[in-house]
Amino acid sequence: xxxxxxxxxxxxxxxxxxxxxxxxxxxxxxxxxxxxxxxxxxxxxxxxxxxxxxxxxxxxxxxxxxxxxxxxxxxxxxxxxxxxxxxxxxxxxxxxxxxxxxxxxxxxxxxxxxxxxxxxxxxxxxxxxxxxxxxxxxxxxxxxxxxxxxxxxxxxxxxxxxxxxxxxxxxxxxxxxxxxxxxxxxxxxxxxxxxxxxxxxxxxxxxxxxxxxxxxxxxxxxxxxxxxxxxxxxxxxxxxxxxxxxxxxxxxxxxxxxxxxxxxxxxxxxxxxxxxxxxxxxxxxxxx
Amino acid sequence: xxxxxxxxxxxxxxxxxxxxxxxxxxxxxxxxxxxxxxxxxxxxxxxxxxxxxxxxxxxxxxxxxxxxxxxxxxxxxxxxxxxxxxxxxxxxxxxxxxxxxxxxxxxxxxxxxxxxxxxxxxxxxxxxxxxxxxxxxxxxxxxxxxxxxxxxxxxxxxxxxxxxxxxxxxxxxxxxxxxxxxxxxxxxxxxxxxxxxxxxxxxxxxxxxxxxxxxxxxxxxxxxxxxxxxxxxxxxxxxxxxxxxxxxxxxxxxxxxxxxxxxxxxxxxxxxxxxxxxxxxxxxxxxxxxxxxxxxxxxxxxxxxxxxxxxxxxxxxxxxxxxxxxxxxxxxxxxxx
Numbered sequence: 342x343x344x345x346x347x348x349x350x351x352x353x354x355x356x357x358x359x360x361x362x363x364x365x366x367x368x369x370x371x372x373x374x375x376x377x378x379x380x381x382x383x384x385x386x387x388x389x390x391x392x393x394x395x396x397x398x399x400x401x402x403x404x405x406x407x408x409x410x411x412x413x414x415x416x417x418x419x420x421x422x423x424x425x426x427x428x429x430x431x432x433x434x435x436x437x438x439x440x441x442x443x444x445x446x447x448x449x450x451x452x453x454x455x456x457x458x459x460x461x462x463x464x465x466x467x468x469x470x471x472x473x474x475x476x477x478x479x480x481x482x483x484x485x486x487x488x489x490x491x492x493x494x495x496x497x498x499x500x501x502x503x504x505x506x507x508x509x510x511x512x513x514x515x516x517x518x519x520x521x522x523x524x525x526x527x528x529x530x531x532x533x534x535x536x537x538x539x540x541x542x543x544x545x546x547x548x549x550x551x552x553x554x555x556x557x558x559x560x561x562x563x564x565x566x567x568x569x570x571x572x573x574x575x576x577x578x579x580x581x582x583x584x585x586x587x588x589x590x591x592x593x594x595x596x597x598x599x600x601x602x603x604x605x606x607x608x609x610x611x612x613x614x615x616x617x618x619x620x621x622x623x624x625x626x627x628x629x
Numbered sequence: 630x631x632x633x634x635x636x637x638x639x640x641x642x643x644x645x646x647x648x649x650x651x652x653x654x655x656x657x658x659x660x661x662x663x664x665x666x667x668x669x670x671x672x673x674x675x676x677x678x679x680x681x682x683x684x685x686x687x688x689x690x691x692x693x694x695x696x697x698x699x700x701x702x703x704x705x706x707x708x709x710x711x712x713x714x715x716x717x718x719x720x721x722x723x724x725x726x727x728x729x730x731x732x733x734x735x736x737x738x739x740x741x742x743x744x745x746x747x748x749x750x751x752x753x754x755x756x757x758x759x760x761x762x763x764x765x766x767x768x769x770x771x772x773x774x775x776x777x778x779x780x781x782x783x784x785x786x787x788x789x790x791x792x793x794x795x796x797x798x799x800x801x802x803x804x805x806x807x808x809x810x811x812x813x814x815x816x817x818x819x820x821x822x823x824x825x826x827x828x829x830x831x832x833x834x835x836x837x838x839x840x841x842x843x844x845x846x847x848x849x850x851x852x853x854x855x856x857x858x859x860x861x862x863x864x865x866x867x868x869x870x871x872x873x874x875x876x877x878x879x880x881x882x883x884x885x886x887x888x889x890x891x892x893x894x895x896x897x898x899x900x901x902x903x904x905x906x907x908x909x910x911x912x913x914x915x916x917x918x919x920x921x922x923x924x925x926x927x928x929x930x931x932x933x934x935x936x937x938x939x940x941x942x943x944x945x946x947x948x949x950x951x952x953x954x955x956x957x958x959x960x961x962x963x964x965x966x
Contacts, residue, residue: 361746368743376731379772447727454693455744456716 362461369452369465370472373436377473384477387435391428391481395420395488414577414586417488422572423545425478425500426565429508430540432477434532436470437515440625441528463516463622470512471505478504489580496579500572506607507568510614517617520624543569550592561594564613567606570594574603644669644796644828645690649699652685659685661851662699667796667830667844672822674842675832676932678944682851683832684724687800690830691721704795717745720789720797720827724804726781730774734765734784737773738791745792759787762824763817779810783817790825797821799831803838815841834944836932845932847939854939859932866930866938869907872899873914874923881920888917896943899926903934 377384395417403416443449452462482500486492515532522528542556543565552560560566573591582590593600601609643666650663660682667673675683688694690701692712701708704718728737735756742752760766763783773781782802789797802818803811815838822829831842839845839859846856855862875881881900885893891902904910907927915922928934936944 364743364746368740372729372732372736372740375736376729379731443729446730447723447725448729449727450723450725451727451729451741452744454691454716454721455741456713456746457744 365461373469432474433511474508513617517621647701677848720794868903
């Protein structure tokens with residue numbers, strides 16, 4: 342050892358910790374956006390499936406269903422909010438897989454060894470995933486005119502906010518599952534187990550009225566149903582649907598005969614999102 | 630939130646201090662009581678075979694593992710109770726890459742700088758400074774997946790320095806790289822030693838790399854077997870290494886014991902003994918051994934010999950047995966699950 346005194350570079354002391362947390366969230370969020378922008382193939386391929394549902398399945402089924410009796414509502418108009426939800430659902434759960442990817446490719450370690458709280462990291466992931474999913478949803482939303490939905494500002498604002506909320510809840514759900522999983526393959530198996538049932542039971546493809554009791558119960562348990570219903574209601578109000586058709590096509594979700602108001606539906610999705618995020622961050626905090 | 634310039638400690642105070650570190654995984658005790666003190670500005674090497682407990686010790690010092698018992702302080706903070714404080718002051722380069730391959734080199738560094746809270750105006754100049762140091766500034770806008778293994782490692786070293794850590798931990802900084810790239814990595818490490826006031830704590834199982842260190846701890850089987858400067862360690866061995874190839878190794882070993890009173894070992898196909906003056910020993914060997922000698926090699930002690938002297942085996946043999954031991958325990962862990 343020499344006897345000279347060494348100059349040590351500046352070191353920050355612990356600052357106000359909420360500032361550190363906010364910075365962590367922003368950095369992690371920003372990385373998700375960069376990765377999304379860079380992966381153009383992902384943007385295109387993840388739109389393929391919703392477009393297939395809307396135009397191929399939608400057009401095919403509309404000839405079977407017939408332009409809905411009295412109302413004159415195109416099946417594709419009916420299914421459009423469901424397809425938006427589908428876009429958000431697929432993108433959000435796919436975003437959650439990034440935690441597992443990060444673990445497999447080692448980058449998770451870079452984040453875990455940083456002087457940052459794990460809760461803040463997972464919040465950054467959730468906000469990032471939700472933003473990406475909402476952006477994908479917005480691309481689909483641009484196709485609204487093709488299925489006779491007017492480009493009205495209040496409608497679009499409503500739909501974007503509702504998509505963002507659903508995206509947040511679904512990303513949190515995906516992260517909750519992903520936090521405990523080590524391999525990408527296992528995550529894909531687990532997520533497949535949830536995604537399609539959630540999609541089918543949400544009333545994305547058919548109205549939630551006149552269903553057998555067992556199916557009615559299952560649809561009430563699907564959190565996604567509470568996201569689809571307000572979106573379809575908004576679309577139908579904007580299109581201007583006769584009350585009778587409104588009643589059959591957007592019956593709303595009822596619990597034991599009581600119709601759940603839209604405000605409560607939205608609250609359910611939001612609260613569930615927060616609860617899932619808390620669970621995710623608790624699981625994540627335990628990982629080595 | 631102030632930013633202060635911490636007074637640097639003078640020589641003699643440890644920037645890393647560990648007392649009685651132990652860590653077990655199930656029934657296997659990977660680290661069995663490690664004591665050490667690393668001085669400010671020192672390059673300290675942790676030398677040992679794979680499975681000797683190097684990575685476990687470094688992980689404890691980096692706050693990634695909690696010791697089963699014992700305590701350690703890094704930059705004046707406890708590695709268990711003051712984790713975040715320790716983490717702000719250390720840089721880490723792991724054995725496995727931890728870069729985001731979809732981001733550019735610069736984006737990876739910016740992510741790190743912001744995550745560690747480097748003040749905004751300092752980020753750009755500091756990123757440029759560390760990237761130039763490892764010779765990657767021209768490649769800053771390239772996505773990391775286009776980088777070679779050596780470039781990735783250099784980028785990780787640059788990243789580890791970005792937030793001006795007090796201690797830079799390098800866990801096997803050259804593992805998996807070709808010899809030429811390994812030499813380059815060492816050039817960069819030497820340069821950063823000259824430029825940055827940083828203490829370096831590194832692990833390696835390459836003997837030649839340990840020579841770059843100011844002091845070395847030899848770790849075997851979870852314990853420190855020796856700790857000193859490379860020269861002092863080599864001097865402590867004193868003896869030259871004489872390796873002979875013979876027609877009959879067993880007879881040669883017996884003859885060495887009987888006629889010269891030397892304890893010989895077989896390593897890598899040669900019979901090996903340690904004697905004070907190797908060159909003068911050779912004529913006597915030929916005269917008195919009584920077993921035909923095919924070839925002779927005399928060498929001044931190296932760290933390999935130091936390892937041999939303190940642990941009774943070569944690093945390669947130690948590695949083989951450690952792999953066996955840890956492999957078996959990993960198998961048992963899997964079965965228990």
